[in-house]
Amino acid sequence: MNSLGGRRTARRPFFMNRFSQVMIRFLSLIFPALLLFPVVNAGDLSEITDSLNSHPPELIYRIDITDDTISLAYATVHLNRGTLWLSRIDSVSNCAAFFDGDGSFVYRPPDDMETQQVQRFYGSDSAIVPFDEIYFAFPSGSKFPAAFIARAVKNEPPFDIRNKYSRIIKIPEQTLKYNLTLDIYKAAIENRQNFLWIDIAQGSAHTIYSYNPYDREQISLYLYSPRFSAPQLVSSCTDSEAAVPFRHEYDLFHYDISLDISTTGKSSLFCKMQLGLEQNGLKLLQFGFPAQYDVDSALSGGEKISYYKQKDHSLLTISIPDNNRAGDTITVAVAYRANLFYHLINRGVVQENLIQWYPHCDYRHPANFDIKYTIDKGYDFISVGEKQIDSLLDGRQLLEFTTAFPVTYASFNYGLFDTLAFVADSIPITIYSLSRAHGGKLLNRGNIKKVADDILGAFRFYSENIAPYPFKTLEVDDISVDYGQSSPGMVHLAGVTYDKSVHGVDDLFRAHETAHQWWGHLVVPKTYHDVWLSEGLAEYSATLYIQTVKKEEKQFHELLGAWKKAITTKGATALGLSDGYRAGAIALGSRLRSELSPADYNIIIYYKAAYMLHMLRYQLDSTDTDPGNFMRLLSDFANRYGHKLATGEDFIETVRPYLGARTDRFFKHWLYGWKIPRIEKKYQKKENGSVTLDLYVTDIDSDFETPYPVRFKLSDNSSLTVIYSLKLGNNHFKFHPGNRLTVKNVEFNPDYDILEK
Known part of the structure; x- marks a missing residue:
């Protein structure tokens, strides 16, 4: 589909015979600008992208390799012996290189959290991958080929090289559903020459290293092999030595959406967006967009503009007018059609997508919404925002809702x-x-x-x-x-x-979803690393509701016990295959949704994050079950970051005045670390009524320290709980009840207040 929404006719090749093909090759050697690849800033976006996809960079240079090393951010490519084939690198946007021979790739993760993930997927602290072929994709102007171009000799690759190259360049599109070609073109025309894609192949396994200057975390490492149905994101991190600090491309701050709803066919939508540009030189803007939606046109300033929406890809790319600079505000609009509903037997009409039925950007990016709905009359209708209009026109109901301040997303329901x-x-x-x-x-x-x-x-x-x-009404549907x-x-x-x-299920579920009005919408997680600020805080807030409002103390501790079991269990669970705590740190956020253990996103982000918050509360409030310091902490955090984007570091700084010198150590182990202590417990009664305790702590880092409750049942049938401080190794204590009492029994961590194996 082209930018005007009409049908695009196929072009006949300009050159049709063998003589013409020879002439093309001859002219390309003399006049590089005559290449059949789109040049920078050329033409219609759909035509350019289709042409780039149909005509990948042609390999025309040969470099014989003996012991060459390519240094990258956190990685090294060593080319032992073989041949490097290189495409033209001038006057074109998209460039490529292909190495056939033996070599090795090494990725060294920058911190313990990333190291643990690499170890899960590769079995060692570094990803060490021997290879027999490797593919590089990069924009014109890249520094990547500089070390090789002086040795390059024009040479047409043999058939087997062309065949291998043809196969490997299809992997981004066919396997990842990722239009690498379009992203390289964007990087070329916007002068982001450090964009780099490397596919390291060994047999049927592929390790993919990507450096994307548009991402907050520029460096990504993927693993794709027959054991997975899709590529797995192994590591993602920021380039600490990047020349330019990360900035968003744009701030999408206002939506004006008109939606004509159909429950039996495709609904018609027109979405106008106001954006503040935050970088110079932008020419293409990209938005998340449901793959199955059909785009009819895109506009800016009332004029049709070029766009690209590939079938079955969740991405919409729009070409914006030239000469825009950081600080400018522009308006772009998209007209599209979508099946917003599907029908289920015995359930009626069901919404297909609750919160991403319009173009969107970044992770939970707040914006103002003005939404106009047209529906068949006779239904109840609810929407995010405050109702401004409710009227009838030509037998249909017209409604308009606006938000009073920026919110994370908009949804609606009717029936x-x-x-x-x-x-x-x-x-x-x-x-x-x-x-x-x-x-x-x-x-x-x-x-x-x-x-x-x-x-x-x-x-x-x-x-x-x-x-x-934080809102004027609450509607629960x-x-x-x-x-x-x-x-x-x-x-x-x-x-x-x-x-x-169901007792202990539905009450927790309802309270959890209600808690998101505070954790998720009042305080908004800034990145995927911070999603626990939404889900973990909502889960623990709901649990506090069970304990403090419903007075269900038994249910509260049963929930802690259930969390502990889920976190420490490896194998099949009700949520799917799980590695439990071994899946990784809470701060990995949405990356915990891997095929290695698909259940662990819920287990770590909901249960372990909530357990971490309980242990924090235990340190702040001791054994007091009434809200105290911990609730004041939550209130401080909510009021400080209300209607703002917040990070885990923001939460830590809010905790610091409460927890003091223990703060960094606590979050190092429980938020950024993945290990859980194993505590071997022994006690021995003495003739004088006292008890000696030996608590041996293993499987945790050397600077670990935690309070640990021990409950003593005494000879007068009373109980006394003592909180000890445990460190790595053996911890020896003596307890004497006094008053001629003796210890009848000892219970360790009886209410699951500390997470342990």
């Missing part, structure tokens, strides 16, 4: 609902439950009162102890899926929680 409305702390709260008339034949929504009880209880607990509720999703001012709950209420 035929039963409702329960009330007011808490001057905030109107409405619970929506799908009725049978909505289209679901087996709906049995008899649980709306229990849903309302948990929503109200959690709402009041968070409002009173963390921060005032019923969606016919098996998960929950919180949006600003809205909570989408899985329909099953309206059907039944």
